[in-house]
Amino acid sequence: MNIFDELGKIYNEIDNKYASIEVQARLRGHHKKEAEYSRKRQLNDQAYFLFMFTRFEGRVRDISDSLINSKVTNLVDWKINRAWDIINSRYAKVRNYIVNRSEASIKCLFFTKLPLRITNSA
Amino acid sequence: MQKTIKVDKQHVEKRIIDWKKRVSDHYSTIELWLTGSDYYIKRGSKLKMYEELMSEFNVRATNIETADIYKDNKIVLALKPKGLWMVGANGRIDLLSTKGNYMLVDFAEQFESPYWKLFNGDKKNGVEFTKRSFFQLLNK
Numbered sequence: 001m002n003i004f005d006e007l008g009k010i011y012n013e014i015d016n017k018y019a020s021i022e023v024q025a026r027l028r029g030h031h032k033k034e035a036e037y038s039r040k041r042q043l044n045d046q047a048y049f050l051f052m053f054t055r056f057e058g059r060v061r062d063i064s065d066s067l068i069n070s071k072v073t074n075l076v077d078w079k080i081n082r083a084w085d086i087i088n089s090r091y092a093k094v095r096n097y098i099v100n101r102s103e104a105s106i107k108c109l110f111f112t113k114l115p116l117r118i119t120n121s122a
Numbered sequence: 123m124q125k126t127i128k129v130d131k132q133h134v135e136k137r138i139i140d141w142k143k144r145v146s147d148h149y150s151t152i153e154l155w156l157t158g159s160d161y162y163i164k165r166g167s168k169l170k171m172y173e174e175l176m177s178e179f180n181v182r183a184t185n186i187e188t189a190d191i192y193k194d195n196k197i198v199l200a201l202k203p204k205g206l207w208m209v210g211a212n213g214r215i216d217l218l219s220t221k222g223n224y225m226l227v228d229f230a231e232q233f234e235s236p237y238w239k240l241f242n243g244d245k246k247n248g249v250e251f252t253k254r255s256f257f258q259l260l261n262k
Contacts, residue, residue: 007143008244012243012244015223015243016222016223016243019216019218019223020220020223023217023220023223026197026218027201027220031167038202049209050211
């Protein structure tokens, strides 16, 4: 089972568990409890989305890093190579902004630091 | 060519009106389907609706209707609108029951006729929401 399946399974387990308690509370007319579990499900949704999105972001980052690095390293014609060099330095600034932002969001949500790879500095 | 939509307070308000109408129409459709069966639908308590875009454009919080489906005077299924602004969808309604949990997702474009799909607990493999799929769910 890959990480996406694993995360999806855990997300569904939590969601179904809370949904089941939420509906029980509704049947009994316990509206405060119902709202409480609905809110917990919403937070679970958001946490799952953020987790998946950071994985996706990481994948895009890795692929673009490897493409830019290979162009910078392998191109011998300096005219073309220069263009990739410019992309490299501009991209690093944008990329680090995204990484820092994601890291901050994750820290807020999970109160823990996840191992995000930062290779270049702006 | 895809048209560009300007998102402002007016647009957000228009989408909320559209969402409430789609939800209400949906309950009416279900009501029609249930006519003559052992089940009946009752519009229930209202839920507060205050999503991120509403806060961003200073749109006041509002309420949206929920509904319950009864059999022998007992709730067998609760319909609760979960949210309008969903990634990749035009709104979602949760269907909660003691037998399992499902969700209805509208895949239509903004302001177009809704296209509801029903998903089961694992949130995969949605099927078109029809009278048949609805009764299959109820009779589980």
